[in-house]
Amino acid sequence: MNDSDNQWAVSSTAAPEVALVEDDPQLREGICLHLNHNGFKVSAVNSASALNDLLTRQSFTLYVLDVNLPGENGISIATRLRKAQPKAGIVIMTARTGLTDKVAAYKQGGADFYLTKPVMPDELVLVLQGLANRIGHKNIENSWLLRLRERSLQTPDGAEKLRLTSKEKSLLMALAQAKDNTLSSGDLCDMFSDNDGNGAPMSKHALEELITRLRRKFKLLTTGNYDGAVQSVWGVGYQLCIPVVLED
Amino acid sequence: MTNRLRKLVATLLLFFVTGVHAATSGISTAYFVDADPAASLTQSPPVNAQYETFTQFADLGFRKGVIWVRVVREQTTGAPDPEAHVIRVGPHQLREVDFFFRADNRWFLTRTGASRPMGEGGPCLDDFHCLTIPALTDTKDVTYIRIQTPTIFNVDVQILTRDELAYVSHARNRALTTAVTIASALLLVAGMFALSERTGIANAFLAVQSSIFLSLTATSGLLAMWFPLLTPASWATVAYATIVMRTLGLAFLFSAMLTPYEPARAYLAAMRAVKWLGVIAIALIAIDMPGLALRLNMLLILAAAIFSIYGVLSLKTAPRNIRIVLMAGGVLLLLAIFLAISGTFNLGGSVESTQIRSTSDWKLSGLVVALFILWFVVTENKRLEIQRMAEAQRLQLLASEATLMESAAKDRGMLVDMLAHEIKNPLASARFAATAIRQQLKENPVLSDRLRPIFSSINKIDRLLNHVTTANKLSYGTDAEPTEMVNFSDLIYQAIEEFDEPSRFKTQLDTRISREVNRQWLSIILENIMRNAMTYATPNSDVVISLALLGASEEEEKRQAFPHGQSPRQSASVTLRVSNQVAPENKPDIAAMFTPYYRHPTSTGQPGLGLGLNIVQTATEKMGGFIESWLEDHTVIIEVNFP
Numbered sequence A: 001m002n003d004s005d006n007q008w009a010v011s012s013t014a015a016p017e018v019a020l021v022e023d024d025p026q027l028r029e030g031i032c033l034h035l036n037h038n039g040f041k042v043s044a045v046n047s048a049s050a051l052n053d054l055l056t057r058q059s060f061t062l063y064v065l066d067v068n069l070p071g072e073n074g075i076s077i078a079t080r081l082r083k084a085q086p087k088a089g090i091v092i093m094t095a096r097t098g099l100t101d102k103v104a105a106y107k108q109g110g111a112d113f114y115l116t117k118p119v120m121p122d123e124l125v126l127v128l129q130g131l132a133n134r135i136g137h138k139n140i141e142n143s144w145l146l147r148l149r150e151r152s153l154q155t156p157d158g159a160e161k162l163r164l165t166s167k168e169k170s171l172l173m174a175l176a177q178a179k180d181n182t183l184s185s186g187d188l189c190d191m192f193s194d195n196d197g198n199g200a201p202m203s204k205h206a207l208e209e210l211i212t213r214l215r216r217k218f219k220l221l222t223t224g225n226y227d228g229a230v231q232s233v234w235g236v237g238y239q240l241c242i243p244v245v246l247e248d
Numbered sequence B: 001m002t003n004r005l006r007k008l009v010a011t012l013l014l015f016f017v018t019g020v021h022a023a024t025s026g027i028s029t030a031y032f033v034d035a036d037p038a039a040s041l042t043q044s045p046p047v048n049a050q051y052e053t054f055t056q057f058a059d060l061g062f063r064k065g066v067i068w069v070r071v072v073r074e075q076t077t078g079a080p081d082p083e084a085h086v087i088r089v090g091p092h093q094l095r096e097v098d099f100f101f102r103a104d105n106r107w108f109l110t111r112t113g114a115s116r117p118m119g120e121g122g123p124c125l126d127d128f129h130c131l132t133i134p135a136l137t138d139t140k141d142v143t144y145i146r147i148q149t150p151t152i153f154n155v156d157v158q159i160l161t162r163d164e165l166a167y168v169s170h171a172r173n174r175a176l177t178t179a180v181t182i183a184s185a186l187l188l189v190a191g192m193f194a195l196s197e198r199t200g201i202a203n204a205f206l207a208v209q210s211s212i213f214l215s216l217t218a219t220s221g222l223l224a225m226w227f228p229l230l231t232p233a234s235w236a237t238v239a240y241a242t243i244v245m246r247t248l249g250l251a252f253l254f255s256a257m258l259t260p261y262e263p264a265r266a267y268l269a270a271m272r273a274v275k276w277l278g279v280i281a282i283a284l285i286a287i288d289m290p291g292l293a294l295r296l297n298m299l300l301i302l303a304a305a306i307f308s309i310y311g312v313l314s315l316k317t318a319p320r321n322i323r324i325v326l327m328a329g330g331v332l333l334l335l336a337i338f339l340a341i342s343g344t345f346n347l348g349g350s351v352e353s354t355q356i357r358s359t360s361d362w363k364l365s366g367l368v369v370a371l372f373i374l375w376f377v378v379t380e381n382k383r384l385e386i387q388r389m390a391e392a393q394r395l396q397l398l399a400s401e402a403t404l405m406e407s408a409a410k411d412r413g414m415l416v417d418m419l420a421h422e423i424k425n426p427l428a429s430a431r432f433a434a435t436a437i438r439q440q441l442k443e444n445p446v447l448s449d450r451l452r453p454i455f456s457s458i459n460k461i462d463r464l465l466n467h468v469t470t471a472n473k474l475s476y477g478t479d480a481e482p483t484e485m486v487n488f489s490d491l492i493y494q495a496i497e498e499f500d501e502p503s504r505f506k507t508q509l510d511t512r513i514s515r516e517v518n519r520q521w522l523s524i525i526l527e528n529i530m531r532n533a534m535t536y537a538t539p540n541s542d543v544v545i546s547l548a549l550l551g552a553s554e555e556e557e558k559r560q561a562f563p564h565g566q567s568p569r570q571s572a573s574v575t576l577r578v579s580n581q582v583a584p585e586n587k588p589d590i591a592a593m594f595t596p597y598y599r600h601p602t603s604t605g606q607p608g609l610g611l612g613l614n615i616v617q618t619a620t621e622k623m624g625g626f627i628e629s630w631l632e633d634h635t636v637i638i639e640v641n642f643p
Helices: A025-038 A048-057 A074-084 A098-109 A122-137 A166-177 A187-189 A204-219 B002-024 B037-042 B162-197 B199-221 B224-226 B232-263 B265-286 B290-313 B319-347 B349-354 B367-440 B445-448 B454-477 B488-497 B518-537 B552-561 B613-620
Strands: A017-021 A041-043 A062-067 A088-093 A113-116 A146-149 A152-154 A161-163 A183-184 A230-231 A237-241 A243-248 B027-034 B050-052 B057-061 B066-076 B085-090 B096-103 B108-110 B129-133 B140-148 B152-161 B483-486 B505-507 B514-515 B544-551 B573-581 B626-634 B637-640
Touching: A017 A025, A017 A048, A025 A041, A025 B224, A041 A048, A048 A074, A048 B050, A062 A074, A062 A122, A074 A088, A074 A098, A074 B626, A088 A098, A088 A122, A088 B488, A098 A113, A122 A166, A122 A243, A122 B367, A146 A166, A146 B319, A161 A204, A166 A183, A166 A187, A166 A204, A166 A243, A183 A187, A183 B514, A187 A204, A204 B544, A237 B445, A243 B505, B002 B129, B002 B140, B027 B057, B037 B140, B037 B152, B050 B445, B057 B066, B066 B085, B066 B152, B085 B140, B085 B162, B085 B544, B096 B129, B108 B129, B108 B265, B129 B140, B140 B544, B162 B199, B162 B367, B199 B224, B199 B232, B224 B232, B232 B319, B265 B290, B290 B319, B367 B454, B445 B454, B445 B637, B454 B518, B454 B613, B483 B488, B483 B518, B483 B613, B488 B544, B488 B573, B514 B518, B518 B544, B518 B573, B518 B613
Parallel strands: A017 A041, A017 A062, A062 A088, A088 A113, A146 A243, B505 B544
Antiparallel strands: A146 A152, A152 A161, A183 A237, A230 A237, B027 B050, B027 B066, B057 B152, B066 B140, B085 B129, B085 B152, B096 B108, B096 B140, B483 B514, B544 B573, B573 B637, B626 B637
């Protein structure tokens, strides 16, 4: 692994521009703040007609669309956008969890990702980064493919696939998004806080077990030696040493 | 119609003619009961015995011994020229009828009766027994008739001229033919009714009508004439049996009618006794004790009629109109018995004209019984039709209620979905806001730590909402159910890895089991059932998961039969069993485990809605399986069976 491999995440000097269509003002503001903070330039509107106005003045390659909107819904907007911009990155973000909604978003709307509310902010960032990379053709050829829905990690040559638990998937996503792909143990423990109890962070011992299990899975791969895919960084935490792009 | 009218007029005229004739031409009849039959058989007629006069009918009932009838002809002044007469004695089933006629100072004996071939020794053109006596040459002559029979002594003695005989025999034959025709037609109807309906009443009607037809043809000598294979004496015995069978048939019919309406147990017991006594009566006939058998039969028919009225009164579930019909039937039966007994023992002069005494009587052809059954069946059908309509109306009402309830449930489901949907927006806002704050406070771990409960709460609410929406979707969802080949053990291992303490799961899995199922549903089942086990298991105890094929030997045979590929059809069901120990003081409510929103008292402090196992059950049933649970030595076992 060389340094250039670790620079696979968003590294372009020009901030990717994102059009956000969300009718809930508080959520719209929250998403804007978060994405801006993570290096995106966001233009937010509350309806399809407002988006149409926006598109007359400015073009975008990334879209985050809610489904339930006043007037034209998100799926219909996605359908239009996909026809007009076949290479655009479209993320549907909705509270609907039904299979028919998902199928409609992917098949009819041509969405790249379907995220259900309350979406994890970091996941949204990573998804948009992945799409930005895809559009910019950055280091995709040698990247591992992290499939969110399927919870699997595919080797760059596509020959092998690792089945992941939800925690392993979240761990990889978090490391892939972090600066230098590195996160402290404390941050990671916080991330896996006890959802059912009082929100206490995961113990360090449990985190080590999680990392060990993940490493063991990498060792099972036969097409190469990937023992160093997740490395410990002395005094800091853990670093992801392979390029990862996302797919729904 | 004209023929019937003519027959009626002729019959009435006949009674008038015979009665008047005996009075005006000096002919008198008298009877004498000889209690010592042995003497009667060896001696000549008891000329010096004390005879009692009678006119045409001697209704003597059951009598021990031999009946002697004396017919005296006397020349009276002003009478027309003497002419020959015919003495006509009936009914046919009188076993021995011997005529003693005196001429030239000698007794001439002519033997007739049911035990002899019909028509032997007499000029009768019907089933009666006759003797011709020449015209009176002296001032007076006497003829004696010796009658021996084990049955009831109802003797009909007529003294007629030859012309009158032809007329009377013809009328008698017409009456008999009518009765037999009616009985045959009704037998045919009963047969068709039994074949088409196949009910107790239809079978009972067939039994009754068969016995009526048999008794009618047997007691009138028709059976003996149609089937000469048996001797007339044997047919006479059969005739007695058919009389008992008729009684049994009537009892059986009435019992079949009453039974569906729950009569008193005493009635049913009594009717059973009547049937068995009837069988005994038939057995008595078989061992040549017909007299006793027919006495018993008379008691049985009387008892059956009385019991039937009691049975009708004791009915628990009969509607009013059916009760009226049955009561009418009971009363009718009792009336018929009364008339028969009255005729047998000459009890009531005032009811003489309605007495049942003749085998050619239309009342005995089964017509009354058939009409009664028709009345009953029509009433019953009408009642059933009303009942069916009421039932249909009730079902329609239930269906409407079910539709309404389903609609209401769907509305509730939609409301829950909408609420969940609407809550998720603010929840997402809260998460983004908290994330933003955390990023700002990254350098201040103490303050950052204060945000942890917010994230935790958001996660909890999100999980609860997902639970509710999943349960809703399973109950009311109309989504398509895509299936794929899933290896059960792989999915179980994946589910285990999701838990914080995967080492607590002990597995005994058949790793070969794969099925074409909906992966999402199976995952939901596994996650919830395992989470339930982990929640309620005693601390640090193991949760045991086993996976096997039920009927695995059959499956194995198929594998061997198809060594290079999968067998064409998977018949064995997959059994997934998850068991966990519970503390002795925690008494799991097995019956309520799968009830939605049920939560064990020990877990009410923890987050959750009590939907987990209900979701497992619903998803299992959607996959065509079923779920069971039980408790064994402080171990809760939940077993899920997939087809």
